[in-house]
Amino acid sequence: MNRRLANVIAILALGVIGILGPWLFPAHLSQFSKLWLFIVLALTWDLLGGQTGYNSFGNVVFFGIGMYAAAVTQVGLYYPVAAYTAAKGGGTEFVFDVAQFYTGLAVGLPVGGIMAALAAAALGMVILGMRGHYFAIATLGLAIAAGELAAGWEYIGAGSGMVTPTPPDTIDTTLLFYYLSFALAAVTFGFLAWLYSTRFGLAINAIRDDEDKAEAMGHHTTRNKVITWTISAFFLGIAGGIFGNLSKFIDPIDVAFNGAEVGVWMILMAILGGKGTLWGPVIGAAVFYVTKELFWTYLLGWQRVALGALIVIIVVFFPQGIVGWLKERWPERFGPSKEEMEAADAKGGA
């Protein structure tokens, strides 16, 4: 089968499942919302970790920043944030009507993305000058530091966390957040598919393969890395904003800056599916998330042991990930496609 056609069919199928979700699995809608968000997490991690070859253990920071920034904006548009967090979000005085709630989300989510992107740009300029493992180690500390900072900051509720605005009863938030999550996953996927088709895609792959060479050929390698992380953080920040609202409560360490869980999961999902591929993170996130949910349902008590074993199995038996394994096993079907190349040749050739 033609690869391009297979791609189109896969995208259409996912799109249809996504749109019909509320009818297909009405009982598990919020789980599926999280699945779409996890796909965003894996895709954005892979942008720097897979395509650019820079393993970051700190991406969860942007997730958390987006979450807090969105929530603070949603509240701050109508009430003083400090008073709101001091009251633990409860009480009858902090009520959001329909218009306020929607406006808050419409402004808050982009603000979450932008704040995360700014943080990535600033951090990137400092630590993306480091190469390979040094960068990975530097990012390890980020999530821990960020969680502690958030837990000590009264304005956003410090250690007792922050409640996201309670929606008016008339809004079906399960459905709303489902479609927001789905839309974000679709937009992220589309954006990255386009980005990887550009010269920028080649430029970051060049950094992954041999950064010294790329620099010696005149590439602005550090600039490209910082831009890559910034893009990654933008989508991740929006995902965080949605996730916060979905969870209804933002704990600084267990929800926002949960490096030990979400921070590690996003890496595992990308690796499981196949680092450095467009579809890998999508497939990896789906397989991982479903497996994880099954463990939590059927192996309760042992779920973390099972998950740990799964992680070991992934790393030992699928170092290339599912898509990477497929490419190796059936290169003619999943390898670099000749037709696409030839088609591009015909377009660009004399």
Next chain:
Amino acid sequence: MTQPLLDVCNVSKAFGGVIANRNISLKVNRGQIVGLIGPNGSGKTTLFNSIVGYHPIDDGEIWFKGEEISRYRVGRIARLGLLRTFQQTRIYGRMTCMENMLISLPERESSFLDLLKSRHSAGIQRAKDLLEFVGLYSKRYHYAGDLSFGQQKLLEFAMALINEPEMLLLDEPTAGINPTLINGLIDRLKRANEELGITLLVIEHNMRVIMNLAEHIYCLAHGEMLAEGSPEEIRNDQRVIDAYLGAH
């Protein structure tokens, strides 16, 4: 006399107590092919690294096109049109040969927005022509990492050419290439020089190659400039013969 394209003046570089280059001066005029020879460890590659900004130099000045580049970083010097290839071949292994070529198109004039154009927007024909030029056309959709060492060297050379440098520093271009291919490579280096107008500075251990190729040769030994002259002069220079035969 016109200004040399590359002018290295009294450059010194030490790593801790090891003096890799001491007071090295050399000049390369536009359009020339110049050779750089010397025994292993004589400081040839260190000099290359100094020229392209890979590490800071301790003393001296380096000028390119009348601009002092001694303090510039690698990327900036490359964008000026002074490019190098590596002794240990460096290519982008998990990308196809065509992709390797396309991302080596010159970045000189381009801004970030140019990077957002389709990867097939420019240079396809040029990339194919140059792959043909180095004899890798039939391999163009292979992963570069799957090529043999010699083929990777040729690919690296083609990548350098598509970048349209004014000057190219080649670090042992024939090492690891089989004898029949070497003749083809000499021919291609000469053609790149004549037809594309690329000035070449070549490190080479193969005496036959360098004598055939270069019009002027510098010889380094123990981090110092030992001799310079035409291939004929170098061939007959007793100090060079001693250095290479290890008579000291």
